[in-house]
Every structure is written in structure tokens, then in C-alpha cells.
Amino acid sequence: MSLMRINSPLTMGTREIADMIRKNHADVRRSAERLAQRGVIGGGQPLADTPVRNEQNGQIYQEYRLNKRDSLILVAQNCPEFTAAIVDRWQELESLASAGQIAIPRTLPEALRLAADQAERAERAEAVLQIVKPRAEALQRLSESDGSLGVREAAKSLKIKQTELVAMMLTRNWLYRDSQGRLQAYSKALESGYMEHRAVKIERSAGRQVAGQPMITAKGMARLSQIINKLSREFAA
Structure with a gap:
């Protein structure tokens, strides 16, 4: 999940934005940099790289983290037709954050609850796999x-x-x-x-x-x- 909240405002990564608008991440980064240089986003400050780990291959990549306003501007500048999609995504992320589903655990009980939730999601994913796998093999x-x-x-x-x-x-x-x-x-x-x-x-x-x-x-x-x-x-x- 690309959302980040550690005692700070919610942010969204440029990698998720690139995936959402179906563009190359390097192009989205350059667009964000141009907007920041013009003072349109970033609050007049240069954008700072944030390392992010790819869950599939384990490699570390760099991305920019943008607040809600800046991410909406970035999408509107690049692909206006996807503005509604990113608004919906932000509403989803904010709902998850308000429900505490993506908060960083600060106590042992919270960590255990998070682990249990992840295990439950993994079991559901495995159940779906058992349904889909035979059909995929036949296909x-x-x-x-x-x-x-x-x-x-x-x-x-x-x-x-x-x-x-x-x-x-x-x-x-x-x-x-x-x-x-x-x-x-x-x-x-x-x-x-x-x-x-x-x-x-x-x-x-x-x-x-x-x-x-x-x-x-x-x-x-x-x-x-x-x-x-x-x-x-x-x-x-």
C-alpha cells in the first residue's frame, strides 16, 4: 500500500500515481519536479526522494510523496480523465486511515491484531486461489x-x-x-x-x-x- 502516515499528514507515492494514470514513473517524477520548480506543488520546497521497497522483487526504489492537494494537481496536469479515480482512491485511503486499518501499531496488542488481520486476508487469498487455479490450468x-x-x-x-x-x-x-x-x-x-x-x-x-x-x-x-x-x-x- 502506497499510503504513508507516521505522525504526519497522509501522503501518496508517485509510483502509485503513475500506475493509476498508466504512465511511466520517470515521466510522472519529471512532471512533479517541473510543477515544484514553478511553485505549483510542494509548498515552495524542492521535492525529496523517499525510498520504497518493491514487494515483488525486494529492490529499493525512489519516489516522491505528495499530499492530497499536490497529488490531485499532478494527476489533473497529466491525465485529467483520471481525476475522478484519484479522488476515489483518496477517499478510500482516508477511510482506511480513520478506521485505523493502516495505522502503525504502537503496542503489542495492536501488533498482534494487525498480524491476525493479515493472516485472515492471506487465508481468503488462498481460498480464492484454490477456486481460480484449476480454471487457470485448464485455460x-x-x-x-x-x-x-x-x-x-x-x-x-x-x-x-x-x-x-x-x-x-x-x-x-x-x-x-x-x-x-x-x-x-x-x-x-x-x-x-x-x-x-x-x-x-x-x-x-x-x-x-x-x-x-x-x-x-x-x-x-x-x-x-x-x-x-x-x-x-x-x-x-
Whole structure:
């Protein structure tokens, strides 16, 4: 978490800001430096580097810490369309701070409570992983092949009920039912590469007929897996 509060006002790091507005951190730093030199942010003082440890690789990087006003100005100068996003993020951080969820523990009971909360979050993350991992493995096997799957086979691969998969694809406008109640792929799903139609022969009382069967491509399976995994995480949260 990029928020910092140690007996001082809340601040946000330029690395989190760069991630939020989808820009290179070096570019965001330079923008902050220019604003500080013009006296727009920083209260007339030069910006000071603050070391921050990357949780993924353990390396130490430098960033600037900005208060709420300065971070909002920085985002507004670089990507005005993300101003609402950073306002929402600040509201979230301030709510966490007021609730004491990101305060630095000062006593042993507080430290134990923090450790217990972290353990609980880790257990929930592991539970989500157990839901998502089998689907990710199945998706990996499929993505390595060039074949497409019918709805029934796709549901088995994604480890959900066929009725649930059909309902999800209907609501997301991947599929629709024609006048005879047969599933057909929307043109948008076909154009995106998520679906394709395959000609199949159907035995009917009037004789053998050829119909188009909607098939889910490897790209479509990848997208469906992302949707299902997101729903799984939201359900487990």
C-alpha cells in the first residue's frame, strides 16, 4: 500500500500515481519536479526522494510523496480523465486511515491484531486461489492448442455448469437464441475472435441438414476465464 502516515499528514507515492494514470514513473517524477520548480506543488520546497521497497522483487526504489492537494494537481496536469479515480482512491485511503486499518501499531496488542488481520486476508487469498487455479490450468492447456470448443465442452473445461455458462454468454451478448431457439453467436463476438461458427450436420425427420454451431475459440476461452475468475474473487471477498 502506497499510503504513508507516521505522525504526519497522509501522503501518496508517485509510483502509485503513475500506475493509476498508466504512465511511466520517470515521466510522472519529471512532471512533479517541473510543477515544484514553478511553485505549483510542494509548498515552495524542492521535492525529496523517499525510498520504497518493491514487494515483488525486494529492490529499493525512489519516489516522491505528495499530499492530497499536490497529488490531485499532478494527476489533473497529466491525465485529467483520471481525476475522478484519484479522488476515489483518496477517499478510500482516508477511510482506511480513520478506521485505523493502516495505522502503525504502537503496542503489542495492536501488533498482534494487525498480524491476525493479515493472516485472515492471506487465508481468503488462498481460498480464492484454490477456486481460480484449476480454471487457470485448464485455460493454459486450451490456449496452447488451436482448437475451438462447443458450449458443453467449454463449460467442462472452465469447471462451471453449462447452464451458467450459457446464461453468462447470453447476458454479455456473446450468444442469442434464434427463432427456433437455437444458440447463435453475435457478430460482435465473431468479429472479436471470441467465437466462430462451425458447420455441422443434423439428422432431422425431414432429412440431413447443415446448421451453424457456435464455437468458443481459445481467445474466447481466455476472456471467459478472466470473467469467471473475477466473479470468483468478488464472491470470495
